[in-house]
Amino acid sequence: MSFIDPLLRSDCWDVPRSSRGSPILKYACHGQKGNQHFALRWLQGVDVNPVMIKHVPSNTCLEGDVATMKIYLAPCDASVMAQHWHWDTIQWKKAKKHEKELHLEA
Incomplete structure (x- = not known):
């Protein structure tokens, strides 16, 4: 699993509550993880x-x-296609280096 941490942005994904159906919002990054703590799970x-x-x-x-056109929290289920996300560009090496520097390796 790889943690999502914006390197050059001031806005982060945020959830008002950590429960099923909670919408995903954009909010100023506070760096304390919690409601802004997201990570990638690879499927393949x-x-x-x-x-x-x-x-x-x-x-x-x-x-x-x-x-x-809404994004929300739901129980993780790899068989649900609505939970499969494709990234145009992911800077895997930069992300892994950043995780290592922050001691976040999973």
Whole structure:
């Protein structure tokens, strides 16, 4: 698992509550993890799409609804396609180096 930490941005994903159905919001990064603590879970091996995005404190995952264009927390289930995410660009090496520097390796 690889932690999501914006290197060059001031806004982070945030959840108002750590429960099923909670919407994902954008909020100023506070650096204390908690409600902003997300991590990638690989489905087909490390550094390969697709991935799941886990909200670590609640042990739930991001799920998207195409019809409503909403993203929310749901129980993690690798068989649910609405929880599979594809990234155009992921800087895997930079992310791993950053994790190591912060002692976040999982």
